[in-house]
Amino acid sequence: MHMADALLSTSVGGAMCLASAGAIGYSVLQLKKEDVSEKKLPLMAVVGAFVFAAQMINFTIPGTGSSGHIGGGILLAGILGGPAALLTMAVILIVQSLFFADGGVLALGANIFNMGVIPCLVIYPLLFKPFLQKAMTSTRLTIISIISVVIGLQIGAFGVVLQTLASGITELPFATFALLMQPIHLAIGLMEGIVTASVFAFVYSVRPEIFANVLNGSSLGMNISLKKLVVAFAILTLVVGGGLSLMASEYPDGLEWSIEHIIGDTELEGNGTLHALSESIQGVTAFLPDYDFADGDGKGTSVAGIIGSILTFALAGAIGLLISLCKKKEKVTA
Amino acid sequence: MADVRSKLDNLYTLEQFSAGSSAVHRLHPLVKILVTVAYLICIVSFDRYTVTALLPYLLYVVIMLGIADIPYNVVFKRVLIALPFCLFIGISNMFFDRQVVFELFGMTVTAGMVSLISILLKTILCVSVVLILIAVTPIASISKQLRQLRVPEIFVSLLEMTYRYIGVLLEDAIAMITAYRLRSNGRKWPKLSEIGFFIGQLLLRSMDRAERVYNAMKCRCYSLQDRVSKQIPLKLSDWVFFGIGLASAIVFRFVNVPVLLGGLF
Incomplete structure (x- = not known):
């Protein structure tokens, strides 16, 4: 609950x-x-x-x-x-x-x-x-x-x-x-x-x-x-x-449709292929997801997204490691 | 019983962490609260298919946990508590949202899968961000800050006192459960027919305690007037933290950093 x-x-x-x-x-x-x-x-x-x-x-x-x-x-x-x-x-x-x-x-x-x-x-x-x-x-x-x-x-x-x-x-x-x-x-x-x-x-x-x-x-x-x-x-x-x-x-899902319609409406333009695809699947609705893997020019961004995600993870890991190493050093010297 | 004990330990562990003295601990509670809220709003405001743009927020979690010297498993345990309902929603999305988004190493990834990952990521981030606030800020400073923000005195006092009494009453409950188990011939929990007496007894004990507490407080000049305490001025470090925290939350919200990073190659 x-x-x-x-x-x-x-x-x-x-x-x-x-x-x-x-x-x-x-x-x-x-x-x-x-x-x-x-x-x-x-x-x-x-x-x-x-x-x-x-x-x-x-x-x-x-x-x-x-x-x-x-x-x-x-x-x-x-x-x-x-x-x-x-x-x-x-x-x-x-x-x-x-x-x-x-x-x-x-x-x-x-x-x-x-x-x-x-x-x-x-x-x-x-x-x-x-x-x-x-x-x-x-x-x-x-x-x-x-x-x-x-x-x-x-x-x-x-x-x-x-x-x-x-x-x-x-x-x-x-x-x-x-x-x-x-x-x-x-x-x-x-x-x-x-x-x-x-x-x-x-x-x-x-x-x-x-x-x-x-x-x-x-x-x-x-x-x-x-x-x-x-x-x-x-x-x-x-x-x-x-x-x-x-x-x-x-x-x-009448509620969903209406909400999707309101949100989706503003982003109708510039996404022709995806729009056509979703329209063919869903019929009437303006369902247009903002997949961030496929925004804009599709495949190119998705590859960039995956590489970038791995880099972000690595960066986060490296920073975490660095801080804990620094802390350990501090403890040793103290 | 172990579960009751662990809940109590959880409370005390957080309190021990919040008594630390790292750079993050020393920051003004107001800026910590504001940055936490800014982060929460930014994270929650992403739509349900966002995955990559959420990742940079992990940096905040990693950096803050690192500086404050809080082990990751504390976060992990709390994420587990928040997870079941989120998983239910996320997994049901997998069944209802089967539109193929892209293929990865021959495996089709559907929109439902993306939204499941997005929900899990958001859960982890939101839980960690709140945990960080609580683990580096003692409850006393938070309630002091709430008073300064003109939250009604009765509400703040209630928050402080309830928090204090949870520990006491959990000990009471543990004592009652122990007593029950020693006399119940191997049964672990009361039967439904006994539960009214059991919990009712705990309630009566609590109410008697409240009476004693009130008398004790009255003897020590307690009254429920709006207390005004001296405001601690913001230091330069507080402003710096506030600036960086707010700016990073907003930048990560509007700039998809991983995609930018990946685009460099």
Whole structure:
């Protein structure tokens, strides 16, 4: 689920960064308004570190022999509330990307959006909180935890699909990609949901007061019928998971084509042969790859490219060797 | 358990590296952050069929790792973590993008293969560039810099504290897993039916710890006001590094150096 830098284009990455920065700014303001941020900070930090530690703990999935671990968003939101949970999730993702290479740095915006904003600022206030505010029992807590995690993960996974496709890095058709991602994340979501629910159930039975902030405070959902909301989310999930992919299969990689068209258009001229070739293969599209092996006059550049690449490698190796030799000498003389 | 331990070691290793005193370590954190971001943007902005033009960026990795005295296997291990999803996308490109680009020693090279190599190269470069920043800049200087860039205080404090507590809570988790294994008759991990109690217990312990931490901090005059610390001025060496870093990132982006080099022959 963590997206890497290599899979995002600068524009998609930048746009997602802006969106997530906005959400983080909103959450900071919300916390300042609550005026409990000072007391809450250590709790947020420790619970954030807890999510890290808890992710190390695997559990055996019955019947499969494989193991899974917990996710974060809904678990954090249930304990800390939406805005605080988003900040904590953002920090977790930053630490993961900086120190563990789990998710890219430019991709942080996308990752924070998919795994933080969606569960903490969308699912939690619209679904989780109003459902429990109506009546708080351990059964309801279990049910809504599983539902929230599953829906959150489905939307998040769909976000990954959209962002990757919009970046134009993958050649996977939209439908195939979506059909791969959604079911996998349905299974993961169910597992994560069950674990989140069982953690909540345990905590609720031992210290029910921890869920006080879920029950207190204003709720967006109070004047909206909850049933309608659940139905709306269920429909949304269905549309996302199945409907769109079915529709898209009628127009295979429609998104890709349009993007390719926009990018390819500006480079149509001066590449006659390649253009004709790609046109004959692809029919209507303006698919015109910038292979840097074949830009301009074809073969000549490709040979130059290969020789040059070998030279660059050799140069890099030589510099590396030289620096390490110098360092060794320094150590010996010192 | 070894995996939990190794994650913790990874964190401590990076911290040890960042405490070094090489020329790169001594640079101002701001210029290191800016050059890193510039490199990332330039690398990511290449299209999916770029291979040769990406290679010169390896020079930065090699030079920085060399000067900072960081072994290559640290980079290698981290690339492995980032790889699976990138490989999935890259390999699927091989199946869907079969247009022949050119032939090399009788072997046909398809566009999908080129894009697979491009994705792998980008992954290696992006991961290394970030690793270099973290391995030569202590987290304290990074967060100080973030404060100076007017990132909200609560966010920076949260980042610092979470980072500190990861080590503590991982030790907690390791202790719990050890205790579990000693009593579970050879089972390695908790069953699904036990996981709620197990993780829930860790959560409650963490929350109690947070309470104690808060009290301890309060006793030491902690408050969440915007802190203003003195700005460290940029030295000449910082400007030089910034200039060279930025210029090289941009030049490599717009000039295909390997093709130029190869063209000389």
